[in-house]
Amino acid sequence: VAEQLPDDGRAESVEEGALLTTGEMARRSSNTLRTVRFYEEEGILHPVRRTEGGHRLFDPRELERLTLVTDMRSAGLSLDEIKHVLDVKQRSGSASGAAREATAILNRRIEALRDKLAVLTRLQEDLTETTNVMTACLDCTDSAFPHRCESCRVMVQPSLPRSMRVLWSAQGCRSGGTG
Amino acid sequence: VAEQLPDDGRAESVEEGALLTTGEMARRSSNTLRTVRFYEEEGILHPVRRTEGGHRLFDPRELERLTLVTDMRSAGLSLDEIKHVLDVKQRSGSASGAAREATAILNRRIEALRDKLAVLTRLQEDLTETTNVMTACLDCTDSAFPHRCESCRVMVQPSLPRSMRVLWSAQGCRSGGTG
């Protein structure tokens, strides 16, 4: 098990109390302490300062940055790609240039996201359809199981979902023997 | 660059020609040769046989298995989780038991997929909204750029998308100096 995070609970004072610890950053973004530290090492996050004891303190706006990074990671972007996106404004000399480049990058990312969403939606539908079809197997006592399911009326249907074909075919129960 | 894959093109004969090479498996599933080999080492894919020269030959049904694995990986499942799913039928003693366990596992996966789809959809919308808002910056020549964008009327709007706030704030252009 990883280092534990406590649960939340206490108001903050106005000036310094508004700063977030590594643990608060981690908890509020559903990341681990290690990930927050790693992102700092990588130059993605920047604490405003450290306490005397070396504890990082972050501006609340870094939390918003962290949640964006987290979602982009979940969408499959590498940290280098994310750094590139986060650095557009810095790199560009003019507002219009920065806006143009940012828009171009984001549009490519939106396209990739659209494709990924399509794949995952199809997978979700495929798995759901398999659970539906599989209800017909819940009371099965046929001795065809597990080796001859493929000739069963349930499996002979046209347009069986892919995950049903893969999970329930004879390949779904390899002999594993040595011969 | 990785090992190159040629493009497709030639019909197969009936018996042996119906078998797929590693390259065909890779190309038709948008994976690399290395990934197909790796999945075989991991026991996820099984060639029907090897040629005398050691070339793997796969049953076309292994391609369907591979595409399912590929989509599940894209959905964020680990190879161990995928092996677990693929092995349900094998593990279970009865058809009803296998169907029950498979349904339970798939339902958990469908739930996780639903959550992931929600996150990615929100991200897509957020990025899209940022490209919309950013059109207002395409002709900007204001000297507020890049350090005081936050007081610009474009940035002062309520309900600015998160990615706009993160990319266009003053944090979006760190000094990076040594002092």
Added chain:
DNA sequence: TTGCTCCTCACGTCACGTGAGGTGGC
């Protein structure tokens, strides 16, 4: 003072990537 939180190394892991160097097969 006790506990819980945070710290820094530093090695481990997962899922492949990336050559090097060699052979297969139409």
Added chain:
DNA sequence: TTGCTCCTCACGTCACGTGAGGTGGC
């Protein structure tokens, strides 16, 4: 025979995970 495809090591990489051992701070 030429080229393109596939092969096996084997080390590298990315994004962290996982302790070990120690300190901070209310």
